[in-house]
Amino acid sequence: xxxxxxxxxxxxxTSLPPLWRLWRGPTLWDRLAGAGAINxxxxxxxxxxxxxxxxxxxxxxxxxxxALSFLGTVLVARFGERGER
Amino acid sequence: MxxxxxxxxxxxxxxxxxxxxxxxxxxxxxxxxxxDVGGAALVMLxxxxxxxxxxxxxxxxxxxxxxxxxPIATHAxxxxxxxxxxxxxxxxx
Numbered sequence: 001x002x003x004x005x006x007x008x009x010x011x012x013x014t015s016l017p018p019l020w021r022l023w024r025g026p027t028l029w030d031r032l033a034g035a036g037a038i039n040x041x042x043x044x045x046x047x048x049x050x051x052x053x054x055x056x057x058x059x060x061x062x063x064x065x066x067a068l069s070f071l072g073t074v075l076v077a078r079f080g081e082r083g084e085r
Numbered sequence: 086m087x088x089x090x091x092x093x094x095x096x097x098x099x100x101x102x103x104x105x106x107x108x109x110x111x112x113x114x115x116x117x118x119x120x121d122v123g124g125a126a127l128v129m130l131x132x133x134x135x136x137x138x139x140x141x142x143x144x145x146x147x148x149x150x151x152x153x154x155x156p157i158a159t160h161a162x163x164x165x166x167x168x169x170x171x172x173x174x175x176x177x178x
Contacts, residue, residue: 081165
């Protein structure tokens with residue numbers, strides 16, 4: 001295993017606790033925090049694969065993924081703020 | 086390069102443990118925000134330290150994008166929780 005594999009495996013292992021928080025967070029805010037943390041880790045794995053694995057196109061995918069995940073998090077937060085469950 | 090990547094991985098691990106171990110949503114948001122933003126910045130800096138090539142500008146853009154959107158998303162979630170009258174100390178475990 002090279003550096004790329006170790007880094008990707010480590011980032012994926014650190015995305016397991018946010019997955020647990022997303023599964024059973026008692027409130028909507030806990031679930032949003034878990035989803036945001038998982039999105040950051042997925043973007044980092046994509047960037048790592050693009051930079052160390054030699055697939056440069058994945059860097060643009062990571063950029064678009066980050067923008068869309070930010071939009072989704074803010075939209076769901078505003079949706080929950082208005083109180084429509 | 087390896088040191089930056091290892092430091093970023095450590096910060097990501099701290100952030101995810103904070104998301105599990107803390108007791109109410111505000112504490113979890115704070116711990117996860119610190120770990121995510123710092124860990125993402127360190128990992129992207131480590132990838133940038135591997136050498137400047139044609140994709141360096143996109144990496145720098147992704148670094149600054151993660152650095153700016155993380156606190157905004159955390160603030161949006163915390164403000165929504167506060168507006169919905171979620172008191173600190175409720176919603177443990």
